[in-house]
Amino acid sequence: MTVSEGDYLKKILLSPVYDVAVKSDLVHLDKLSTALGNDIWLKREDQQPVKSFKLRGAYNRICQLTEQQKQAGVIAASAGNHAQGVAYSARIKKIRAIIVMPETTPDIKVEAVRTFGGEYAEVVLHGTSFDAAKAEASRLAELHGYTFIPPFDDADVIAGQGTIGRELLEQNPHLDTLFIAVGGGGLAAGIAVYLKQLKPELKIVAVESEESACLKAALEAGHPTELASVGIFADGVAVKLIGSETFRLCQKYIDEVITVSSDEICAAIKDIFDDTRVIAEPAGALSVAGIRKYVQQHGLQGHKLGGILCGANINFHTLRYVSERCELGEQKEAVFAVKIPERAGAFRHFCRLLGGRAITEFNYRFASDKEAHIFVGLKLREGRAEFERISTLLHKEGYQLFDLSDNELAKLHVRYMVGGRPPSLLNEHVFSFEFPEHPGALMKFLDTLGERWNITLFHYRNHGAAEGLVLVGFDIPQGSRAEFDQHVTQLGYSFQEQTDNPAYRFFLSDLNGVF
CATH class of the missing domain: 3.40.1020.10 (Biosynthetic Threonine Deaminase; Domain 3)
Known part of the structure; x- marks a missing residue:
């Protein structure tokens, strides 16, 4: 049964999420606003007790259970924020919850679920993928009569996430464009179905990772279509198939879709940290990555733009990767390969041509008695245009150069392996x-x-x-x-x-x- 737009509005307005959730702050990003020439606002869903927006949808869904369903208990399959939201909600409502997580789930996330759920949440580790965990959750639900709490494709979950839209409109009714991260689509669908009924002129832009753009694929096909694979960096939005109900709402109310790379997400994590001193998880920084890219693509100036920091449950070890890649995402660094003559003074001459620019990385490999191959990282003050000028200069000087700034193999592996054939x-x-x-x-x-x-x-x-x-x-x-x-x-x-x-x-x- 399809839920009408009016019914969604009623569900959102009457949602009991504030039993557990807080009305998160909408903060102005001063530094990023100045850098991009627009007023940029960020909704701080990292302030929720479980550090993500997922608590809203999970709690709202659990509150709709019948007494019989409450007695039987609930079950969910998740390796991330949804698991924590269900566990926390179950403890508050004193309902038994089974959380099925893949065996590959980092210990920090497993322990977080156990902590949030207390005596009411039981973690079951099964399989090595989300699909295997979900299949096991479905089997247990059928076997024991548990109610399955879906992560996004459910009207009550969507309505719970939609309470963010209600807060946004109260906190800043003057936004003209809102950027929302999309994984399974629950967040975007819930916010969009609320805001578009009350402020239809507000433009809503969905932001997806290039490696898991299931909404973009569905819009192109005209229906939800499963991706062959998804990237693992922004794991919070690594969804192969968008929900049917979330797609229906997104197709109707989302104005545009933009995709961003992992490097651009890393740059956004740094942008958020620079303004708030908060470290967003990759999926949580998606909207800011979309803002930066959209502004550059469309030359926006003087607009009022909003984004949502939808989660901050980042694995600490991921920060190493973020630190390595953020300046590439900001176009403040370029990496490239170049051949230089194997003779005395050649390296000095090459560095002189760079004009005193800061070298961030230099890997040298003897290739023959005539030439050497080097991997170079270069700090850029003026973005890609500056690198194009450097590239032209080096070519004129007779150097063979290959730009590796967008070469994932080079950035992920080869830069650490230069030195052997x-x-x-x-x-x-x-x-x-x-x-x-x-x-x-x-x-x-x-x-x-x-x-x-x-x-x-x-x-x-x-x-x-x-x-x-x-x-x-x-x-x-x-x-x-x-x-x-x-x-x-x-x-x-x-x-x-x-x-x-x-x-x-x-x-x-x-x-x-x-x-």
Whole structure:
């Protein structure tokens, strides 16, 4: 049964979320406003008891249960903020809650759920993915009669999130554009269905990660369509399939959709920290990343823009990645590869051409008695236009240069690996894999491959996510590629071949780099 817009308005206005939630602050971002030439306001949902907006929807849904449903208990599947919202709500209402989480969930999140739920919440670890956890939750719900509390595709959950829209309109009725992060769409749908009925002229822009743009895909298809895979950095919005009800509302009330890269999200985390001293989680910074990109694309000046810091449950170890990538997202740094002559004074001459600009990174690799290959990070004062001038100058001076600022393989792996090539020609093929972060994942990988193919290269860095990103090279003799493909498919891990990636060919391959 479809809920009417009028009924949504009633649900939002009568929602009991303030039993547990606070009316979060709407703060002016002074530094970012000055930098972008617009008045920018940020709704601080990190101020909720569970550090995210998810408490609103979970509590509102639980409050609608019948007495019989309360007695039976509730169940949810989540590895993040929804789990904490359900656990906290169950404790407040004194209802038993089962929270099914993947075995790969970081301990900090598991313990947070147990802490928020107290004696009323039980954590069940099952499977290595959200899909496996959700299937187990559905099985347990059927077996024991628990009520399943969905994370987004439910009218009462949507209405709970919509209370943010009510607060926004009271706190600043003069906003002309609002940016809202989209994962499954509950937040955007709830806010949009409220605001568009009361202030239809307000433009609402949905912001998605480039690596999990399920709303964009659904709008293009005309219906919810499942993504083949999603990125793991902004895990709070890593949703393959938008909800049917959330899509219906977003399709009707969202004016535009913009996507942002992981680097742009990192820059937004820094923007929020600079103004508030709060460290947003990647999904929580999505709206600010969208604001920065939208303003630059459309040349906006003097507008009143709003965003929502929808969560601050960041894994501490993720900060290392954010710190490394934020200036690339702000276009304050460029990374590139360049060939320089292998002769005395060549490095000094190259640095002189850079005109005293700060070098943020320099990796050198002897290539032959005639040339060296270097990986350079350069601080930019004037953004990409400044790098284009530097690139033109270096080309005029006879240097071969390749821009790696948008090359994920270079930024994630190669920058840490410059320094080695195989001593002889190999039939080397290189692949990037996504590994589930749980005990035994590496052995499964090696056992599946067996001892048929020699591993020639391996690089992994933990970034605090539920999945790890690994670069692996194999020596695959001619004639055995089909057999290799069959074996690697059996792994069940997401992977992509990188053998032709210029970053690999330039620094790590036994072949010469090609520009």
